[in-house]
Amino acid sequence: GSSDEESDSEKNSSDSGESENSFDLVEDGKLTIASSGEFKPFSYMEGSEMIGYDVAVGEAIAEKLGLEAVQKKAKFSGIVTGVNQGRYDIAVASHTITDERLEKVDFSEAYYYSGPVIYTRPDSDIKSAEDLNGKEISVSRGSTYVEMAEEYTENIPQVDSDVVALQSLAKGHHDAVITDDITGLTAIDSGLEIENRGQLGISEQAVAVQQGNDKLLEAVNKALQEMKESGELAELSKEWIGVDITQEPEDVTE
Amino acid sequence: MSEKQEMIKVDKLNKSFGDLHVLKDIDMTVTESDVVVLIGASGSGKSTLLRCLNFLEMKNSGKIIIEGEQVEKDTHNLNEIRQRVGMVFQHFNLFPHKTVLGNVIEAPTQVKGLQKEQAILEGKRLLDKVGLADKYNVYPSTLSGGQKQRVAIARALAMKPDVMLFDEPTSALDPELVGEVLTTMKELAEEGMTMVVVTHEMGFAREVGDWVNYMHDGRIVESGKPNDLFDNPKEERTQAFLSSIL
Amino acid sequence: MSEKQEMIKVDKLNKSFGDLHVLKDIDMTVTESDVVVLIGASGSGKSTLLRCLNFLEMKNSGKIIIEGEQVEKDTHNLNEIRQRVGMVFQHFNLFPHKTVLGNVIEAPTQVKGLQKEQAILEGKRLLDKVGLADKYNVYPSTLSGGQKQRVAIARALAMKPDVMLFDEPTSALDPELVGEVLTTMKELAEEGMTMVVVTHEMGFAREVGDWVNYMHDGRIVESGKPNDLFDNPKEERTQAFLSSIL
Amino acid sequence: MESLLHFFDVFISSFDVFIDGLWITFKLSVASLIIAFIIGLFFAILKISNIKILEWIADAYIWIVRGTPLIVQIFILFYGLTDILLIPMFWAGVAGLAFHSGAYIAEIIRGAIQSIDKGQREAGSSLGMSKGLTMRRIILPQAFRRAVPSLGNQFIIGIKDSSLVSFIGMQDLFGVASTMGANSFDYLPYFFTVAVYYLLIVLVLTLAVNKIEKKLAASD
Amino acid sequence: MESLLHFFDVFISSFDVFIDGLWITFKLSVASLIIAFIIGLFFAILKISNIKILEWIADAYIWIVRGTPLIVQIFILFYGLTDILLIPMFWAGVAGLAFHSGAYIAEIIRGAIQSIDKGQREAGSSLGMSKGLTMRRIILPQAFRRAVPSLGNQFIIGIKDSSLVSFIGMQDLFGVASTMGANSFDYLPYFFTVAVYYLLIVLVLTLAVNKIEKKLAASD
Ligand SMILES: Nc1ncnc2c1ncn2[C@@H]1O[C@H](COP(=O)(O)OP(=O)(O)OP(=O)(O)O)[C@@H](O)[C@H]1O
Ligand SMILES: Nc1ncnc2c1ncn2[C@@H]1O[C@H](COP(=O)(O)OP(=O)(O)OP(=O)(O)O)[C@@H](O)[C@H]1O
Ligand SMILES: [Mg+2]
Numbered sequence A: 001g002s003s004d005e006e007s008d009s010e011k012n013s014s015d016s017g018e019s020e021n022s023f024d025l026v027e028d029g030k031l032t033i034a035s036s037g038e039f040k041p042f043s044y045m046e047g048s049e050m051i052g053y054d055v056a057v058g059e060a061i062a063e064k065l066g067l068e069a070v071q072k073k074a075k076f077s078g079i080v081t082g083v084n085q086g087r088y089d090i091a092v093a094s095h096t097i098t099d100e101r102l103e104k105v106d107f108s109e110a111y112y113y114s115g116p117v118i119y120t121r122p123d124s125d126i127k128s129a130e131d132l133n134g135k136e137i138s139v140s141r142g143s144t145y146v147e148m149a150e151e152y153t154e155n156i157p158q159v160d161s162d163v164v165a166l167q168s169l170a171k172g173h174h175d176a177v178i179t180d181d182i183t184g185l186t187a188i189d190s191g192l193e194i195e196n197r198g199q200l201g202i203s204e205q206a207v208a209v210q211q212g213n214d215k216l217l218e219a220v221n222k223a224l225q226e227m228k229e230s231g232e233l234a235e236l237s238k239e240w241i242g243v244d245i246t247q248e249p250e251d252v253t254e
Numbered sequence B, C: 001m002s003e004k005q006e007m008i009k010v011d012k013l014n015k016s017f018g019d020l021h022v023l024k025d026i027d028m029t030v031t032e033s034d035v036v037v038l039i040g041a042s043g044s045g046k047s048t049l050l051r052c053l054n055f056l057e058m059k060n061s062g063k064i065i066i067e068g069e070q071v072e073k074d075t076h077n078l079n080e081i082r083q084r085v086g087m088v089f090q091h092f093n094l095f096p097h098k099t100v101l102g103n104v105i106e107a108p109t110q111v112k113g114l115q116k117e118q119a120i121l122e123g124k125r126l127l128d129k130v131g132l133a134d135k136y137n138v139y140p141s142t143l144s145g146g147q148k149q150r151v152a153i154a155r156a157l158a159m160k161p162d163v164m165l166f167d168e169p170t171s172a173l174d175p176e177l178v179g180e181v182l183t184t185m186k187e188l189a190e191e192g193m194t195m196v197v198v199t200h201e202m203g204f205a206r207e208v209g210d211w212v213n214y215m216h217d218g219r220i221v222e223s224g225k226p227n228d229l230f231d232n233p234k235e236e237r238t239q240a241f242l243s244s245i246l
Numbered sequence D, E: 001m002e003s004l005l006h007f008f009d010v011f012i013s014s015f016d017v018f019i020d021g022l023w024i025t026f027k028l029s030v031a032s033l034i035i036a037f038i039i040g041l042f043f044a045i046l047k048i049s050n051i052k053i054l055e056w057i058a059d060a061y062i063w064i065v066r067g068t069p070l071i072v073q074i075f076i077l078f079y080g081l082t083d084i085l086l087i088p089m090f091w092a093g094v095a096g097l098a099f100h101s102g103a104y105i106a107e108i109i110r111g112a113i114q115s116i117d118k119g120q121r122e123a124g125s126s127l128g129m130s131k132g133l134t135m136r137r138i139i140l141p142q143a144f145r146r147a148v149p150s151l152g153n154q155f156i157i158g159i160k161d162s163s164l165v166s167f168i169g170m171q172d173l174f175g176v177a178s179t180m181g182a183n184s185f186d187y188l189p190y191f192f193t194v195a196v197y198y199l200l201i202v203l204v205l206t207l208a209v210n211k212i213e214k215k216l217a218a219s220d
């Protein structure tokens, strides 16, 4: 079966050979992909090379499109703007799909699912979401977690990456941090003394594409679809994260 | 003579700045109520000697005895002894951020812990005495050089010193202002204040001085009563110096 | 007389700095090969007049005619005219970042576009002439004042000017160095160079000058042949000035 | 260009939030300057103490501050201070800024102290005043007066520098601009807006410093 | 404290990556200083042009740079330039730093030019040299020499300032420290490490500037 699919996709890409040029790329023949590089294990630096699940997915997409992947590191808070302005072709940067972001960029279908989680220091008396009222909750600037935090408090220090927030938390600043559960788990694995005090929902993470570049969006979706069907995406997830987070969860509540 | 106290006694005083030997085996005695005048060429060490007597410079060897008390670098009550020896500088060194009266009451209130009211009373009396009754509340920058120097004298007197040192108190003044400062000093001498004065004002030295020391190259080369020393200098170097300035 | 050219003609020249009227109705003629000396008290306007002749200051009214050409602020070839009028300053104004020879060849190569080799040849000739054959490649800071001023003269001569202006060329020099500069200037005069010289060196004025102008308060108050003016000044102010400096 | 057009909308609509940020910037700057002043005074006195070891300590402090970027200092103090004492974010930010400005203020004060004529010290001593008393009553009052223009200038620099505490999560002027820019996905109008705020602050303070300077010059 | 112990491990194990960051910091600093120098020279000449409108332009530029935080300037130029001109990030960073340093260099050069004795200008004029020629051949060479120490100092400041371009995504020294800190979830040892790098750079450059300064002083 897999060989069929391979030949399928080959056929597809050769079919759309002429439309490939109409992707309107930053650089011809290259897919410029943005990621933050400060969001382990989704994107992070090893030496001067950026790696991680997001990066691997981006590379796989580029390969499917027959393009050379060019990874760009950027502050998370600037990535949507960058895609919107055409500085990057796509962003595979763990962006949760939101209405606000949809005004600026188009999103592919989800390439993983996760849940925002409340983290605190182990000695914290915050046991669940109800205890967050009026507390200091730090989040990554420009992330969807800002709105979640706003439901509980006005005191929301915003920083440039989730790791800065988690570090500050562990070092004794802030009362809580809302971030992705995978990132939190990785941090705990790395020795950060923080604890999960409840999930706040389920979010879908997707690839951001410049608005109006429909052909590119279509091609990205197609590539993702193929990767899901072939199990390639699940493989990448297991490789980088340890578990498969590419399947849409059935139960949305905690 | 013998009933008068020795206010300052200097014995084999030596002082060097690095390699420069500035004071060489100075012996000197200043007796109560005497006015001792120091003269000598520029660089001969007059200022340095005066500054050693006020411990602004620390001697290298020899003895300095102030009112019977031998003073060393580590003497614990150095600041207390300094209160007994007032100093007037060539360039006044008034405190520019304080009024005339503020200058005068600063040390009495801060060092002696005098009540402010009393210090003001006493300060005004001293300022009246030096002829500055109308200048209590002005700042030093508005005064003439002669007025500044008289404030400086009042400031030193406010600590009720037993000896006053003057380092060329008139040489930074315009000629027409020298007189008012010398007059103040003369009055002070007449009241019996013990004084050591470095000056080039030979008229003052002759009229007011009880004793004149001529310094040359770090030594007191000749000393005597003013009329003797000025009219019949024994040393050639003294003669040469006197003829050069008179 | 009439066959000689008028190199500089000044007619009713006035110059003010703000409210200060510094030059008042100056009339002056400098004829070819003449040495005109300007004397006068400090502040009388000598330097300002010289600087107007070189257009370092711009006149307010009147005429300045250089070799028959009337020069105004907006004269397009001002820099070309300046080349014909050399200037030597009291404080030399040598270029410290260039060697002696570099100072001399700067303007010929950069302004006149002379080939470097030729400029060097000519520059060396001039430096030899002012007695600095051994100093081609040193920097000005290593020279004495007299040597500096001779380099400045050579630098001005390198542009082959028709007239040379000197503004107190020796008054920044130690007395023992004045002679060497005056000698150089005398030689220049003997070769027939037209010169305007502001100086307090009365000996030089008398010996070398063809004409002396005495300035007072922005006016040329008296002028004449050196011997006449120095020995029989007609104006009281001239007499007073001469007696004050001789 | 679009951004430039948005700028006016943003400038007006974001007024409230920026005023909150301005208030935080103000509190940060004032608190850090006061602490920096104390630090600066302390190290200035070490530097003129004539005691070698104390001078070395002051030199080391100044060398470290001058040798590293402010942002590094802020982050190290932000993460590092909590090992020693748990302080709120605001005070961690103040500490970073004060640690930084303190070195510059130390140099300003040292310079001012050393510019006071030594006759002043001698006059104090000759009246029997102790070294400490002379310093406190005679030298420092004059030195501070003289240092006012430089201190004012340092205060202005401090306000601009305070923008960096936004990176540890403070919602100061620049933090507000970054956050609003990130949430609207259009940074430029917010950065233009915040630039205007800083320009106005600096303008007002510069005029104030010049005025004080003139007043001091006149009263001399 | 634990962090401090990690520091030595980190310092050694991260050497390669920091050298990459150092190289970027170096390129950034040198490129921005060269451009800043050209900008500075240009505005310095405007300021001494005696033409009101040109002086105003120079004043406005200097006022804007001095009146706003560097980080605001960097972000505005980054988003502005890359938006409009789509220039690469590196050059956007260089532009931000050069725009900033340029104003300070303009003031340094202007000061140096005005410190040259006016007799030099007059000597040039009296030899028939045009204003431009005198400026180029006589005034500027002397002014540059005189400005060397201040320019060296500004270069050192520029290197420290360059740390802020990490916030637009550059992997310079500070950028490397931030990302490595993020990956390990322990920033402190990386910030200590990067502080040491900056201290060493600044130390070396300070010594170099002092040496040049002495050489110039000796040759005067
Ligand atoms: N602090 C100092 N350090 C080094 N040398 C000094 C110092 N003070 C004074 N000297 C030197 O000591 C010598 C004596 O100086 P002093 O001021 O005592 O002379 P003086 O007799 O008061 O001269 P004057 O009439 O010029 O005031 C001079 O050679 C002077 O240069
Ligand atoms: N650039 C200037 N701006 C304002 N006033 C000036 C300027 N140059 C000269 N003056 C004034 O013009 C007057 C004449 O000055 P000038 O230098 O011509 O006198 P001088 O005769 O050369 O005197 P000296 O013998 O001192 O050189 C003086 O009062 C001087 O202060
Ligand atoms: Mg003396």
Ligand SMILES: [Mg+2]
Pocket (backbone or CB within 6 Å): C046, C047, C048, C167, C168
């Ligand atoms: Mg003159």
